[in-house]
Amino acid sequence: MAEDPVSAILEDVSAARLRADVDRLVGFGTRHSLSAVDDAARGVGAARRSLRGEFEAIAAESGRCGAAALRVALEAHAVPPGPRVPQPAEIVNVVCEIPGADAAFAGRRHYAVAHYDSRASDAMDAASDAPGANDDGSGTAALLELARVLAPRRFDATIVLLAVAGEEQGLLGSRAHAAAARVAGLDVAMVLGADMIGDPSGPSGERTDDRVRVFSEGLSRALDERAFRAAAAMGAGCDGPSRQLARYVADVARRESTDVQPILVFRNDRFLRGGDHTAFVEQGFAGVRLTELHEHYDRQHQDVRIEGGRPYGDCAEHVDATFLAGVTRLMAATLVHAVRAPAAPPNARIVATGLAYDTTLRWDRVRGAGIAGYEVVRRATTAPDWEHVHDVGDVNEVTLPFTKDDWLFGVRAHGTCGYRSPVAFPAVARQ
Ligand SMILES: [Zn+2]
Structure with a gap:
């Protein structure tokens, strides 16, 4: 059976479905990691059950069965009290694995990661509305859409779509998953972190619809001191695995002429901010962060309100589904290239x-x-x-x-x- 060209897969990405996914996520009122788990309509529990249900519906529609079937699961992690967790808590990730079809390559795992939890002005406020449309409803919607367009196709290597919770409480869900992957010796080949990929506009009316930033670390922080010194001495500070992954995203974007092109930022993340890719980078895996070009701080981590005549809050109307579809296509192109390509040569x-x-x-x-x-x-x-x-x-x-x-x-x-x-x-x- 001939493979679909990448362009055909990208054409399947639907801005309308992304729009509906973002709106549905906003509809849970808050997705704060410590919010209600049993309420049918509001809170983090309702959100994760909905996500699982969406992935399961996609799995059923994909026609895959047996060993090829999508693996959808809630992945619970017990978290001890910490700076943003007053009492022992359970952080639950939603995982959708599209298993590779070739036994020789199925162990190679290619991740897209986003966080489905949200927050208000106070990071501990689990009650107020926290729509989290862009942060990170946009990335979470991208995971669902990636599942829809990738699941019907056959790839040799494995794709993992990971929607984590606890990001706003300190990368709790992604750290638990990445640490377990390291302990289990899993072959995590790449991690595309998608966090705020839906709002192309900035605070002064500026707007960039055809670019997304891709942040990457230069030299792996997971190296031991000796390896770190050796790399520094040889001028290898700009060539760690995450930086190679960033260049890979750029290479794929050029080959596929994607509507949204990456701007590489040679830095792991923005100042004073974190993201789930870092949980994997800490474990020595290759991880990058995709984020829109302009940030609008009035729309991040803010209670929804009008103050001094200015609107605040991460509301659904600020997500542009066309732009979000463009970034989702860039992610899809990168994943498809990677799972169709051989692994990087070992022991170079x-x-x-x-x-x-x-x-x-x-x-x-x-x-x-x-x-x-x-x-x-x-x-x-x-x-x-x-x-x-x-x-x-x-x-x-x-x-x-x-x-x-x-x-x-x-x-x-x-x-x-x-x-x-x-x-x-x-x-x-x-x-
Ligand atoms: Zn975020």
Whole structure:
């Protein structure tokens, strides 16, 4: 069966359904993580049951069954008292896994993450209205829409759509999930955090409908001190796995000419703010954050009110479904490329045994069928993104006539179907 081109998948993304999802989430009044769990219509419990129901309906409509069936679950984590949790609490994530069809690749997990909890002005106020239309009803709606357009298709590797709670109380749901993934040794290949991707307008009337910021950490904070020092000494501070993922998003966006193009921000997140991608970054996984260009602080973490003639609150009318659909398409394109591509080549290294004018790179071959070959990418040490591509064929070693003193290198695999892996940044090795 021929694969759908990425463009056909992106065309399926519906602004109208995203609009309806955001409105439904707002309809729960508040989704504060400590709000009512038993109320049928209001609070975090009603919201998560609704999300589970939506994912289950999508699973049923997808026609998948048996081992290929979508796995939808509520994932509860007991949380001890903390700065924003006065008493022991239960934080419940909603997970929808689209299992990979190829046993050799199904272990590779590609995440989209958003938080479905919301907050009012006071982070502890679980009673007041907290519509959370944009923060992060927009990201949560994107997860549902991704499920709708991806579930009917078959991919080799696994996609995980993770709607977490407890973000506003301190990344509680995502930290619990990411830590468990690390303990279980899961192969988390990438994490796209979507948090505030629905409002293209800013506080002074400015508006950008065709760009989204992609935040990424430069050097992994999870490295031990020795690895950190070695990377810093070799000028590898801009080449951690999250930064490679950010460049991957940009590469896919260029190849697919998505309506919304990323602006890479070389920083893990904004000042004084957090996001769920960080929970995965802390565990050493590759994670980025997608957020609209302009922020409107009157619409974030604010009680809904009029004060001094100005409206406050994260209300549904500020979410632009067309823009949200554009960002959702960028996420879908990135996920589809990644799950159709081979994994990044393992054990990539620059061989440095003696002084040399050229550069020798080695890597381990990617397991499995469908590998067309490998590409070495290269850029100046001051360049933000890869500038040159060398198609080196189906080999696991190459020597290029450029000095490693002046260039940065990476290696990626490309599949027979034309999709490329993220770039593996080489370590320095003796062999
Ligand atoms: Zn948020």
